[in-house]
Amino acid sequence: MFVTRSRQVLGLIAALALMAAIVLAILARYLPEQDPFQASAIVDPPFPSLTYGIQTFLWWNGDAGKQLDLVRLMSFSHFKQTFAWSELEPLPGIWDWRQSDRILAGAKQRDLSIIARLGNVPEWARSSDADPLLEDVHDTPPADLDAWSSYCFSLAQRYRGEIVAYQVWNEPNLSREWGNQQPDAAAYVDLLAACSEAIRRADPAAIVISAGLAPTGTNDRTAVPDDIFFDHMYRNGFQHYIDVVGVHAPGFAAPEIGPDDDEARHRWFTFRRVEDLRKIMLRYNDAGRQMAIMEFGYTTDSLDPTYAWFGVTEDEQADFLYRAYEYVIANWRPWIGLMTLIYLPDPSWQPNDEEYWWSIIVPDSGMPRPAYIKLANMRKVCDDFEIPARPADGPVALAKAPAPICS
Numbered sequence: 001m002f003v004t005r006s007r008q009v010l011g012l013i014a015a016l017a018l019m020a021a022i023v024l025a026i027l028a029r030y031l032p033e034q035d036p037f038q039a040s041a042i043v044d045p046p047f048p049s050l051t052y053g054i055q056t057f058l059w060w061n062g063d064a065g066k067q068l069d070l071v072r073l074m075s076f077s078h079f080k081q082t083f084a085w086s087e088l089e090p091l092p093g094i095w096d097w098r099q100s101d102r103i104l105a106g107a108k109q110r111d112l113s114i115i116a117r118l119g120n121v122p123e124w125a126r127s128s129d130a131d132p133l134l135e136d137v138h139d140t141p142p143a144d145l146d147a148w149s150s151y152c153f154s155l156a157q158r159y160r161g162e163i164v165a166y167q168v169w170n171e172p173n174l175s176r177e178w179g180n181q182q183p184d185a186a187a188y189v190d191l192l193a194a195c196s197e198a199i200r201r202a203d204p205a206a207i208v209i210s211a212g213l214a215p216t217g218t219n220d221r222t223a224v225p226d227d228i229f230f231d232h233m234y235r236n237g238f239q240h241y242i243d244v245v246g247v248h249a250p251g252f253a254a255p256e257i258g259p260d261d262d263e264a265r266h267r268w269f270t271f272r273r274v275e276d277l278r279k280i281m282l283r284y285n286d287a288g289r290q291m292a293i294m295e296f297g298y299t300t301d302s303l304d305p306t307y308a309w310f311g312v313t314e315d316e317q318a319d320f321l322y323r324a325y326e327y328v329i330a331n332w333r334p335w336i337g338l339m340t341l342i343y344l345p346d347p348s349w350q351p352n353d354e355e356y357w358w359s360i361i362v363p364d365s366g367m368p369r370p371a372y373i374k375l376a377n378m379r380k381v382c383d384d385f386e387i388p389a390r391p392a393d394g395p396v397a398l399a400k401a402p403a404p405i406c407s
Contacts, residue, residue: 039332041335042287047207049382050336050382053080053341054076058081059084065106072111073376078115086123108162113164115165116165119169125147140179149198152166152196172191173225185236189238192238193238196242207243212247213230239286243290245281247277247293251358255272271327293338297321299357321360325375333381350364376390376403377389
């Protein structure tokens with residue numbers, strides 16, 4: 001009798017264990033993972049999450065101080081500015097620091113931090129394989145990595161402790177940003193390594209960020225999809241030369257739409273494309289490294305058919321940008337640190353310029369678009385610190401009073 005009851009109890013325990021296993025399997029299949037992007041692996045990250053930045057164009061801008069005031073009034077703490085090699089060393093060994101010194105002084109006066117974007121190779125330093133008709137707005141790899149390294153070292157040495165971080169190049173997966181040559185991940189990693197080693201010699205505390213990649217589905221001589229190029233960067237060991245992975249987050253659809261969602265036209269066509277790139281990092285056991293969004297925004301262009309097909313209204317631009325920040329706060333911290341919005345404009349931009357329509361300020365008039373007011377007013381979250389949302393008609397939002405920054 002005792003043996004029979006024992007068998008019955010064991011049988012019941014086995015049945016319950018089987019039922020529990022089935023329930024757990026169902027839950028694992030249909031419930032989201034608690035930490036799908038291994039956020040818990042991020043320890044002592046380079047940037048607070050979030051760090052609020054915006055791209056500026058201050059080099060020849062006589063109103064640079066006004067532009068930096070606009071950054072400060074948004075309660076943003078960082079701005080990204082290109083420190084073009086072609087401007088700093090127009091001839092071999094001839095350095096011109098006047099404009100960069102002016103920008104550094106303006107940032108210091110306003111307690112703003114600088115992300116320096118590196119590139120814009122001068123004509124004298126370009127590779128002989130580069131297209132001689134390449135437009136100045138695009139880039140081409142240098143012929144001599146020693147000369148390139150000298151540029152990176154000289155800039156980091158002069159502004160040691162003043163420039164917080166360096167983004168090395170921009171969108172090397174596009175041929176137009178690679179001298180109209182076939183994009184080459186291995187060659188980019190060589191360029192990155194030379195620059196990173198120079199920066200680290202000059203300013204060991206500076207943060208080195210890899211180039212943001214252009215989201216694209218094209219895979220030919222003119223472009224390589226960002227995920228394929230990113231994977232090839234890992235195969236060539238780029239992670240040994242950076243502190244933070246730089247990515248671009250496309251503004252082609254509402255920010256909550258994911259790569260697997262039915263509303264997504266293509267995986268690369270979503271703000272959440274960033275998640276695909278994070279998964280590549282996990283595949284290479286690089287979960288502990290933080291990512292930075294180096295460009296994101298939404299265009300309001302309704303004229304140029306190249307861009308108008310995914311253009312939004314000014315109100316939609318404001319709403320989508322606000323929702324993008326909220327999505328990151330809720331889902332991507334702390335593995336996303338810096339977020340760099342595009343753009344505060346070059347005042348010379350005209351409606352026939354693509355950038356004119358991405359800007360959150362109307363370039364030629366200086367009037368804020370709804371996105372500027374919306375983002376100035378929204379709450380800012382930096383690790384455990386938060387600046388609460390401000391009333392839309394308050395003096396800070398209208399650029400009439402100082403604003404705290406979140407850093």
